[in-house]
Amino acid sequence: MTMDDTTVRRKPDALPSPWRSGRFRRFFTARSTSLLADGMLMVSITTTVLAAGYGAGGVGYTLAAWMAPIVLLILFGGALADKFTPQVMMVGADAVRMATMLTLAGLLAGGGIRLWHVMALMAVSGAATAMFQPGLAALVPQVAEDIQRANALLRISEAICTLLGPGLAGLLAGYWSVAGSFLVIAAAYAISALGLLSLRHLSGAAESGDDSDDPLLRRLATGWHEFRSRSWLWGVIVVWAVYGLFVFGPSVPLGAALLTEQHGAGGYGWIASADGAGTIVGGLLGMRVRPARPLVAGACAMFFFTLNPLAPALGWSFTVTALTGVVAGCGFAFWGVMWATSVQSHIPLAVLSRVSAYDIAGSIIVIPLGRVLAGPAAESFGADRVLLFSSVMGVVCLTVMLALPAIRGLGRTPAEQAAGPAETAGDPAETAVGPEERVTGPGEKVPDPAGP
Numbered sequence: 001m002t003m004d005d006t007t008v009r010r011k012p013d014a015l016p017s018p019w020r021s022g023r024f025r026r027f028f029t030a031r032s033t034s035l036l037a038d039g040m041l042m043v044s045i046t047t048t049v050l051a052a053g054y055g056a057g058g059v060g061y062t063l064a065a066w067m068a069p070i071v072l073l074i075l076f077g078g079a080l081a082d083k084f085t086p087q088v089m090m091v092g093a094d095a096v097r098m099a100t101m102l103t104l105a106g107l108l109a110g111g112g113i114r115l116w117h118v119m120a121l122m123a124v125s126g127a128a129t130a131m132f133q134p135g136l137a138a139l140v141p142q143v144a145e146d147i148q149r150a151n152a153l154l155r156i157s158e159a160i161c162t163l164l165g166p167g168l169a170g171l172l173a174g175y176w177s178v179a180g181s182f183l184v185i186a187a188a189y190a191i192s193a194l195g196l197l198s199l200r201h202l203s204g205a206a207e208s209g210d211d212s213d214d215p216l217l218r219r220l221a222t223g224w225h226e227f228r229s230r231s232w233l234w235g236v237i238v239v240w241a242v243y244g245l246f247v248f249g250p251s252v253p254l255g256a257a258l259l260t261e262q263h264g265a266g267g268y269g270w271i272a273s274a275d276g277a278g279t280i281v282g283g284l285l286g287m288r289v290r291p292a293r294p295l296v297a298g299a300c301a302m303f304f305f306t307l308n309p310l311a312p313a314l315g316w317s318f319t320v321t322a323l324t325g326v327v328a329g330c331g332f333a334f335w336g337v338m339w340a341t342s343v344q345s346h347i348p349l350a351v352l353s354r355v356s357a358y359d360i361a362g363s364i365i366v367i368p369l370g371r372v373l374a375g376p377a378a379e380s381f382g383a384d385r386v387l388l389f390s391s392v393m394g395v396v397c398l399t400v401m402l403a404l405p406a407i408r409g410l411g412r413t414p415a416e417q418a419a420g421p422a423e424t425a426g427d428p429a430e431t432a433v434g435p436e437e438r439v440t441g442p443g444e445k446v447p448d449p450a451g452p
Contacts, residue, residue: 015146018153023143023199030195031136032157034094037101037188039165040172044181045122047173048108054115065119069126070133071365078134078357079219086135086353087202093132094193100125101186108179137356141344142202151340152286155333159279223354230346232406233355236295236339237362239401244363246393249370251309254383258312259321267318274322275308278329285330286337295410298338299401304331306394313387345413 018024042063049058081089100121107113144150172181214222228234259268282301291297307324316324347355377386401407 015149018144018146018150021144024150026195026198027139027143028153028157030192031154032161033188033195034132034192035158035161036165036168037097037185037192039161039163040169040181040185040188041125041165043166043169044173044178044185045118047169047178047181048104048113049115049118051178052113052115052118058115061115062118062122066122066126066129067368069123070130071361073127073130074134074361075220075223075354075357076216077131078223078354079216080131081135081138081353081357082223082351083216083219085202086138087196087199089131090135090139091193091196093128094189094196096128097125097132098186098189098193100128101182101189105179105182105186108177108182133360134353134357137340137344137347138349138352139196139199139202140340141349143199147344148290148337148341149287151337152283155286155336156280156283159276159283159329159333162279163273163276219354223351223358226347226351227355227358230406232295232404232410233343233346233359234362235404235407236401237359239397240363241366243394243397244367245370247306247309247370247390247397249367249372250374250377250386250390253371254374254378254387255309255312258383258387262312262315263318263321271318271322271325274325275329278326278331279333280329281326282330282333283337286334289334290412291338292411293408294338294342294412295407296402298335298342299398299407301331301334301338302398303395304328305335306391306398308391309387309394310391313384313391315384341412342410346410 018028045062045066046059049062050056052058054061077089104113104118104121107117140150140154141147168184169181172178172184256268259271263271289297305328308328311321311324343356343359344352374386
């Protein structure tokens, strides 16, 4: 048997705005500063490695050093978050990331930084990220009663920070110093840690489960059992892995190359901004639209994302391509809100971090392979044909997802799925047994696009 799926619910219209909760406002501030730091990090690291003379190869090695610990340790991060509480793990992770950024700033200020210095520190930062990400899912339902609106607000924040972070890092590096940009990143992680630390009366997952004394490997096995026992959950992840291999993998490097060739570097920048604007619009829609079948509505919205690789493949005009970017970003964000709401409404809090970790791992593990294969495929068949194939595969994957009965039939809550809407007295924010939310996997970033 799986753990108890009992949830405490209210009618959506009766739920107060997340902004009325001081805990949510502090959590939102902490999460936003962390996202801003993530957005700044890649630009600052790239600038550091290139300025040190290690070229594009050095950048690749550094990013691999950061990503590898995330892939290897993310499952352990979920198990530890469920054991020691997500809050403890996330505050500790932010403290470690802050320390790595301060060390990088110190090395740059002192001169003589080496590639292995950067790689080692980024590996430590990646390990901390693996400890940070799974716990996000278990915190949202404890700081906001209206989980869907909270998810939508977080999605909007992510889009804004993704747009602002790289530009801020570039400004700091250009008009101050790269070391200064790392100081700002460290300060952002410090604010995130303090914001999370200030949250009071949060329930630990261990308090609501019966396996708090189990060894780590058994806890991982419990998480796997909970994951595989839900066909709608692993069904989405399997489809998403194929989607990541054939759509997300090729579309980022090949799409960037073709769009730059077709519209220039400036044009590509505006198209990327249009995609970000669409993500904000999708988040706003996610705050208002409450479909009875969230995964069906989200998957239908994701069909618009297939325009993302299709536009450069067919060489559409700048105006049309920018408009498709808005539509694609909107569909992607709306899916992310629907997926997050569905996962956290159906997974018990006691195992939510562990299940979220399996979700993240399954979502991101094949995307690097798709990016590696994109180059040889483009050389053999042409970048435009590869992207056209990506668009077709996107439609196929989403069609398969909608064809699976477990996914198609999933309701907003277990009760609505089985027997129609139900209302129970109680306050999810106070009982901490309510619908859960997630912030990574199919629909999120880690922070590099790894789920949509």
